[in-house]
Amino acid sequence: MKLAADRVKACLRPSAFDDVNTVIANPDDEIYAYAIARLLVSCMDDASMLDKLARYEAERSAYFLKAEDPEVIAYIATAVGIDITAPDMSVKQYVSLVSRMREPPRWRLVNRDVLHGRVHCPPDDYAAILRERIRQVIRSQLPLVVPPGPVAVRLRTYAEEVSHAYREQIMEQYGEVSEGCFPPCIRAIIAAVTDGTNIPHTARFTLTAFLHTIGLDETAIVEVFARAPDFDIQRTMYQVEHISGSGGTEYTPPGCATLKTYGLCVNPDTFCKNTAHPLSYYKYRKKISGKKV
Ligand code: SF4
Structure with missing residues (x-):
């Protein structure tokens, strides 16, 4: 549980998305912590928490994917609905993928080559597109339903601790509202x-x-x-x-x-x-x- 709480706290740091945790000490613990982290944010009744965790996990995935073989990356991309070997994609899919991406000018349709309803996507663009798609998939699965019971009570204790850390972080960054x-x-x-x-x-x-x-x-x-x-x-x-x-x-x-x-x-x-x-x-x-x- 503590690992999961630390994971959620990590996504709340001001530099969280530019400075993800790149250490995997124990893969089994990481998988467990990821699952519990999703439950934790689901108990927090704060949509921005869900968004932060999804973005953080997507950034982290993108970091680790960089070291993978192209076949593995293509396999994962296919699993989330993207063909990264294709030279283009439909305008509909493209718009649904890039509408919330950072660096908007780069992704605007007016700055892209569009032909016969398809948007040209050079190979270099696919890392960012895949990261965004992973974010969308993670976010679409949140919040999870946490049934009442002892587990929910325990999760809520940690959720309150994380909420407290979040409020502290905002106060440290901006101080009291003036x-x-x-x-x-x-x-x-x-x-x-x-x-x-x-x-x-x-x-x-x-x-x-x-x-x-x-x-x-x-x-x-x-x-x-x-x-x-x-x-x-x-x-x-x-x-x-x-x-x-x-x-x-x-x-x-x-x-x-x-x-x-x-x-x-x-x-x-x-x-x-x-x-x-x-x-x-x-x-x-x-x-x-x-x-x-
Ligand atoms: S008033 Fe000052 S802070 Fe506001 S937009 Fe203009 S320059 Fe920026």
Whole structure:
């Protein structure tokens, strides 16, 4: 159980996806820990946990697959529904695979060779595509149903320990939420919400993703939107849950360059000069204000 809890904690680290655990001390223990880790996150009632574990395990798989023979990789790819020996794939399959991948410009259809409804996929692309497909498969199997009983009670004890570690990690990264340190763009969106202005979806998305990333829970985020005179709780709950990870993807707010194109970079101040991301702005302001970062 402890190995499984450690495995879940590993996927919560800020650098988890760039720095996976590459050690396999005992393959049997690893298999056991993986199975229990899936049960643990299933007990946590937090969709973002399911997403993090799926991404972490997919990254880890990708790391170990690099050392495998091409035949083994092709076999595993076929098992998850991808033919990595093919020079192309249907647009439908391609879009379903890349829609949530990082580095979006590289994967956009407009940047690909498409002919007769098929997207050209050079061999070099398949490692990333396979990693994403593994993530999708793992995520689609979560959460598992954990029947009530002594095992569930024991799992919940560890699940609480992991939840505690997660909250601590967010607090270490961002400290207590301090609205006074929010960047001008986020403050402007909050002001617009409070005034009852009908803000665009991009603004709602940015605000929700920002507040979620710095550690506000869903209820606290909804409370921010509740400042609006025309507050619609059901619509807001749906959007907040979705952006916070209930759909399988946990979103982070866009960077400054994207916010500029959305017209959401308003009243930038002197701290914005060397800032490329609202989260960097926030961390920096908290640091210099003497609060915990
Ligand atoms: S520069 Fe970045 S942090 Fe500053 S207001 Fe514009 S988008 Fe926000």
